[in-house]
Amino acid sequence: MGMSRRQFLQGGAIAAAGVALSGKPAEANADAPVTRIKGLKASTTICPFCAVGCGLLVHTKNGKVVNIEGDPKHPINQGSLCSKGSALYQIAVNERRLQKIMYRAPGSDKFEEKNWDWAMDRIALRMKETRDKSFKVKELNKKDNKEYVVNRTDGMAFFGGAGLDNEECYLWSKFARAMGVGQLEHQARL
């Protein structure tokens, strides 16, 4: 018989209550957290949701994530997590994660699978075409009716970054400005 998560949680609550009453940890079994992570490799990470910056431990086995939990040594969260942080495991292990490069042609009603080389070459081509077409060396300022050198690409916009790492944000910023993109914006504006 299958067990729903709700039933499982109820069971967990009863087990936890048992511990609280007896004051002793329940006997370890195959599902007990201690047994589950014993001898496994653990690395530290920081939660990708809000900006409290809680620490977590990621346990892996044979190159797969098998458990994620709060880092008890982290001074901010001291091991505790909220419902989102506790669910980080389901980001790492989730069948809905995108695994392939998908392309939708103009007017098409479906995505088609492509490879990185194909997609990246085509994106680079689109970026270059748009940049070449919309690049403004000079722009007229209507207030003083004078032309100014602006070296700017107005045909495209780059969005995003609040979910990226700092080093990624830095390269994104550097790349955008080298492309002449003035229209660089992200979640902080919203």
Next chain:
Amino acid sequence: MTNHWIDLKNSDSIFIIGCNPAENHPISFKWIEEAMDRGGKLIVVDPRYTRSASKADIYAQVRPGTDIAFLGGMINYALQHDLIHKEYVREYTNATFIVGEKYDFKDGMFCSFDDQEKVYDLKTWAYETGPDGKPLRDLTMQNPRCVYQQLKNHYKRYDIEMVCSITGTKMEDYLKVVKNFCATGRPDKAGTILYAMGITQSTHGTQNVRAVAMLQMLLGNIGIAGGGVNALRGESNVQGSSDYGLLFHLLPGYLKSPEFDNADLKAYVEKWTPKSSDSKSANWLGNTPKYITSMLKAWYGDNATAANDFCYDYLPKRMGSYAYDKIMTKMGKGELEGLVCMGMNPAVGGPDSGSARTALGKLKWLVTVDLWETETSIFWKRPGVNPKDIQTEVFMLPAASSVEKEGSISNSGRWAQWRYKAVEPVGQSMSDLWIIDQFFKRVRNLYTKEKGAFPDPITKLSWNYGNGHEPDVHLVAKEINGSFTKDMTIVDKDKTLEFKAGDPVPMFKYLQADGSTSCGCWIYSGSYTKDGNQMARRDESDPTGLGLFPKWSWCWPVNRRIIYNRASVNPAGEPFNPKRAVIAWDGLEKKWKGDIPDGPWPPMKDDKEGKYPFIMLPEGHARLYALDMKDGPFPEHYEPVESPARNLMSGVQNSPGVKIPKNVSSDLAKFPFIGTTYRMTEHWQTGGMTRSLPWLTELVPDMFVEISESLAKKKGIKKGDKVRVTTERGSIEAMALVTSRLRPFNVEGKQIEQIGMPWHFGYAGLATGDSANLLTPSVGCANTSIPEFKAFLCNLEKGGNKA
């Protein structure tokens, strides 16, 4: 945050306005509760009785968009009852500065407004200066034109009766809030203010923030342990993404992106380097030339020389605003060909998202980089449209998750913390670092091989991150930290320091304006030094006991955990509160002890070397009176653009600098209720990262709207019924959640109901639902363009299509 999460435990009074940390930053409550266990009080001011409110000692209801009235009344109360921290106000704020004769304020308008352009002439608000160029001051604060008197005069109109009739707050509740929080004006008491989008998402959002900051200045609460102006940031690295300049008006480190008339580096530096003729002012941003030159050296390497202006010409120059709302308007008109979204989802996350979805269909090409299918990447097959009618070419690229790559993120307290790669990315997904690297390398290849518009900014860009499959993230982090480009000898006080070309820069103090240093982002200088990666540190020691944890990770600037901490001591360098000393001057050793001080100089009283504490402003004093806000030197109450009330404070209904779009309406016959949007623990932002997680979707599977028991009764709605909510922009259906947590507001004697709704839902993912942002207006703050998501007008009816 000026302070950081753990520091909340040091507070005597925690004032939450415009955020809901128990719901949206749950672990922060560990430290709020620690403060309460030590006798601290919790105040929550919110339109709704939130999870945070349920834990509060004092709760007061406030109508959305009336925060300036609420806070202005507190400023008035503190001034009238003389509860301010006088020494702090006199020495550390601009209360003593004399304002020029031209400044004036009459019936809701500051002086010199250009009615056609809808802008003020900011020059008329300047300080009066002496022959030496220094602002004139009156240390007795009696001069009728000094900031203190102007402030008193401006806010005397904000008496408790007036305030409560605007905000709808019960007077007894308001008084409890004011009395408790203003009691932290004593030197031995600390009060902190926590806020988030409830303060910023408003047509006067920046002035809301200013009102928060001004109250803290008056009470002497900035720079101290348990104090501060603390914005609770909502995304794991929205601090870092802002730090690295991913906004149209910025470059990394909050340097300004060049404007069209900053024709060369000299003109840029002239425009953006603040000046001060006061030797006691550190005027830290006077170092701007060093920071911009070092950034250009990091970007263009050996190609950047003094002779070619360090390649300054390669940077794009802006003319006007390219804020999010402006870009979406242009996109809607078909003026944009391409858009790249790195983990951003404008089909759900922006205001008036129905228009945003239509605008996406005007693009020639769209690239989305995300862990999931998002509403943006599948906008062309969204409900109600025929894909054949949409000609946008879409590339949906799979990105690695945070446990599948290595790098740092910066939390709300500015701690840059290192994350490690636990496993390989799933399937063919790749890190954003690899994806950006590929964008660049392939575009560069094209420009190297073929002709094109001004290729030099791309072909000459310095991009040396190793020869691996993806860029070496440590090399990127080192470039951000900065290094010497030649052998250098630097004399620092009594020390002579020798550096070799290539050595990391120890901190931004050593950056130069002549090209001898490179640094990608000056505020992160010191994060990756010769001692290694400071962001990866895990030393659990806390020598002060204040929870600074100085050797855990690294925080900008220069690992200073509480910024403006020179204001936590009196001019002699003695802590205002010795029991919670952030820093203290040791007169014998002639050095500061405790946190890293805001600059190495001796205390302010030192005649030769002492400096004012607010080092980022040219006058060195915190601004009770601002010189550079587009909508006035003092925050003034205006109504939200869609409001059920007339402005009781003046004849000016809305903030004068705000341009109002066509699709807004304050017709109460059509839209009789106040709508407001918010977040919840179980979901996050546009839902991409949560609505595909079974555990979380089981907890909150459906889009819902919260309504009061009184509205439910009037409309015959029961919990779980389908309802339809409509605004001038659009219409959604959702499940009704009838709750006593929501109560109507008293607006000029009438009861106006509120409708609360989360904005996490959309048509992609495992759990789907209508997006609240189909309802919200695309009208933003006069200073920042942040949209007014928190206060709009709507209608609600029982039933929907599926009812």
